[in-house]
Amino acid sequence: MYPDFLSDRAGSAFSWESSKFTLENGLGHSDSVYVDEKLVLSKVFANSMRPSNIRPYFYRAKGSFEKDDITITTLITSNRFKVFARLVEKYRGPISVTVHVKDVAEHVEAVLESLRDMYISSQTMMTFVDVHLVVDAFDRQFNTWRNIARLFARTDFVMMLDIDFYPCTDFRSVIRRSSTISDKLYAGRAALVVPAFEYVDFHEGTNYAAFPTKKMDLLHLVNNHRIDMFHASWAPGHNSTDYNHFYSAPSGEVYKVTRYQSAYEPYVIFKKDGPPWCDERFVGYGGNKAACLFEMYLAGVSFYVLADHFIVHQNHLYEENARKNERRRNRKLYADFKEESCLRYLKSYHDLNMLRSDLAENALAECRKLKSVVRAVPKPINYITFVYTPLLLTSQSMAPRVLICSTIVWAHEDVERLLGDIAEVVYVDSPDRKSFLAEFGPGGKYHNTVGIYRENESSKKLGVFDKELIDGLPSSVRWIAHNGAGYDPVDVHACKARGIYLSNTPGAVDDATATTALYLLISTLRQYSVAERSLRELKWKPQGLNKRTHDVTGKTLGILGLGGIGTRLAVLAHAFPMRVIYHSRHKSPNAPEFCEYFENVEEMLAQTDVLSVHVPLRQETIGLVGEKWIRALKPGAIIINTARGKVIDEEAMIRALEDGHLAAAGLDVFPNEPEVNPRLLEFPQVTLLPHMGTENQDTQRQMEVRALTNLRDFLNTGMGKDLVIEFKAPQGETKVKQKL
Structure with a gap:
């Protein structure tokens, strides 16, 4: 049950009056018709989970806002008050926030007390923040909460933002000063994207006071791989922003997003009245904000990136179990939603005779990607929609x-x-x-x-x-x-x-290439290939072979490049156990805890018994393992190469084999495949394979x-x-x- 003051809705009603025209013609009625506010709100949010107690303007800001200002619309739960207060102090402009409180009596009262303490503790909060309260039993109705915050915003423009983002630049003033940008927003066909970033190191991303405030400083962090695109592991979420364009864009540029796709979910500024509202059927993580922006895009709104501005995520832990389960459910809902939305908008544009207008271009481009939509559209409409105005499709083909x-x-x-x-x-x-x-x-x-x-x-x-x-x-x-x-x-x-x-297939090759490297490692340490050749010649073990061989256990494996293959080899070698050390351009956050990182490659080489090379072939890696690095290895070391032949200076390696600095080598790759340097064939201690790393049907599939x-x-x-x-x-x- 709600506390008494939340249940009291006396006098809360909307009124409707008969029109002047109706009254002048002796119809209608002079008295107003009143409809209970609670009933109206239940209809406004009819697709949300019910019952729910919605209290707009539970706290109303004392400040008055100009219509052309930008209201941040956001949502918070009771455990995020501190980070919200930080956003308020930084933005110092209008904010409309939905606060969700779980409907448990003791919890409600405790949260409301904390909310009151937070609100009255800051003059900035009381000046700029409108708080709208939602009390119910349902967690993570994100789109409902977004719609509430937007509905009760008091300016013409809103920014859909999550509270964990720190606004590092003053985009608000720039937009308000620019008549060109403001005019685009007022036209209702543009949404402005503020690119989102996050720190690669989790702990560094919690220190908001050290976040960059100028693009120059941001680019320095990007180039040093300390900051990256927000959620870079899920590129579709933000890749359409075209971060490469952002990095090199001149000051003041506002560029259009030309590669929109349906997973795109940037943080945007747009006109409050006009664009579609967020679909409230999405509950929980996954697809909710993307659905908001997808329908906005179908409605003719295009996205434009502010090239001088950015926001940075304040790192925090996520509810991973909830995220995983809810994303799975919402993935199916989003697929159905896209199909339904496409059919609805295409029919609307057709009925309004607007299929050939620029307003329909976004819908045409997106909806033709859905084969189910192409099949469902009646043939006459289908021809106009997907043939008359082709983008990726031809008149003979209905699919890319x-x-x-x-x-x-x-x-x-x-x-x-x-x-x-x-x-x-x-x-x-x-x-x-x-x-x-x-x-x-x-x-x-x-x-x-x-x-x-x-x-x-x-x-x-x-x-x-x-x-x-x-x-x-x-x-x-x-x-x-x-x-x-x-x-x-x-x-x-x-x-x-x-x-x-350009894409490649890194993960698919990891196991097979790592086991190939492991075979070469064991074969060279134990000289099994020498013993096998002796046996095939009907001889027994070569005399004195044990003086040139070593056991695997206890040896030190140095890995050059701890990517997927290198990491897999590290795990396999650790089982013997071997000591595993590595050098990469940067310390890997995914490295197993038993791997020791060496920032200085020559210090690593000096401790290495077996060096396994796992770096890609690029212009800067040709001959990477050259004379200097080979001689930095401890005498009697072994080199394994399953990467690319040209990564190693072959002549320098042969010289080291000739003078005994290298005890052996295991090679699966060569500089000029399928040709093999005949000098390598002269070394019995060298194990050679004809690029067998992925040569099996399981890996190739x-x-x-x-x-x-x-x-x-x-x-x-x-x-x-x-x-x-x-x-x-x-x-x-x-x-x-x-x-x-």
Whole structure:
């Protein structure tokens, strides 16, 4: 039960009067008709869970607000008062907040007392903050709470913000001073995005007092990998903001989001009256804010990024179990919601004869991605909607086109499962590069292709995906899904210059490559390959072999590059046990606790018995393990390479094998595959494999599926899970450093 003062709604009513026209014609009635406020609110929030006691303006700010101001609309629960007070003091502008209190008598009274103490303790709070109270039994009705805060905001513009974000720059004053930006907001067709960031180190992200307040300082932290895009592990949530553009944008720029996708959920400023309200069926984590913005986008609102401004997340712990379960439920709800919303908006635009207007462009672009919608729309409307105004689609095709550039060996059924409902799949049959590129022209088999699947076998006909090939692709191509962890056969810089995303398949290769490295490690330490060759020659153990061999247990494994493969090898080696030490560009937050990090690589090498190399091949890693590093290894050390042959200076390694500084080497990769330096064949203590790291059907199927999944995710959300690191780092990093 509610406390008495919450149950008292006497005199709370809305009134309606007959119109002047009706009264002048002798109709209607001069008395007002009163409708109980509680009844009206129950209808306003009819899709929310009931019963619920909603008390607008439980506390009302003393200040008066100008209509063109921006009200932050947010929501808090009783355990977040402290961080909310911090937001109030920083923003010092109008805030409309929904406070949810769990409907337990003792709890209600305790929370209301804490709320009162917080509110009256700050003049800023009493001046700027309107508090709207919700008392019920239902946790995490986020969209209902957002709608309440927006409904009772007292300015023309609102910003949908979570209280854990710290506004680092004064975007409010800039927007109000700029008639160009204000006019866009008043037109009701624009929502302004303030890019969101978070610290990579959890504890550093709790010190709000040290957050950057200038873009120059932010870029310095980004370039030093201390700050990244908010929730970078779930790229679709914010990737459409195009952080690479943000990093290099000139001061004052406001740029349009051109790669919207339905998982996008930035923090936005928009007109209070006009854009759709958040769908209140979403309860709990997952999809709730994305659904708000999806419907806003269908209604014709486009997103524009403020390139001088940013907010930073104040790190805190999440309720992981609740998040996992609620996201699973909301994922299905969101899929149905998108289909339902598309059908509703397309019918509305059709009935209003507006399908060919710019207002409908967003809906056309998004809804054509849903095959169920394309099938459901009646044929006459379908033609106008998905053919007359094509973007990615052609008049012959109702789905985006993707190319399979090589033979799918193990995942035939997965192609249909992953892509069949959302794309037209075309298998490349071009005999050479020239004819391949020619088919992208108008009327060609590959015209209007959006995504490409490729793996190394395709090089036999098409060659590697170098700058020439990339530059020959049409502008419709937006994603290349490479099947393989190493992606050096694709010119990533040419891809970036053309705006084509590139993904690889890192996780799928981890186990197989790590076990290959482990085999080479054991074989070289114990010289098993020497013993096997002796046995095949009908001899027994070579004389004196034990003087050149060592047990694995207790030896020190140095790992160069603790990514997925390196981490997996570390776990395997630790079981013997071996001591595991590593060097990477940065200390890995995911490193097992038994791994020792060395910031100085030469200090690590001096303690290493076996060095295992796990770095990608890039321009800066060619010859990375050269004369200096090889000689820094302790005498009698062993080198294992399952990464790329060119990462090691082969001549320097051979010299060290010749003079005995290296006791042995285990190599699965070579600089000029399939050619192998014949001098390596002269060393019996060197174990050689013909690039066997992923040569098994289980791993190869996983790799095929992972590459196809990246294509599917791109088509569905605009982003794949395995975007290569060059796209995750600031695109304008060099320019940024020069500016600094």
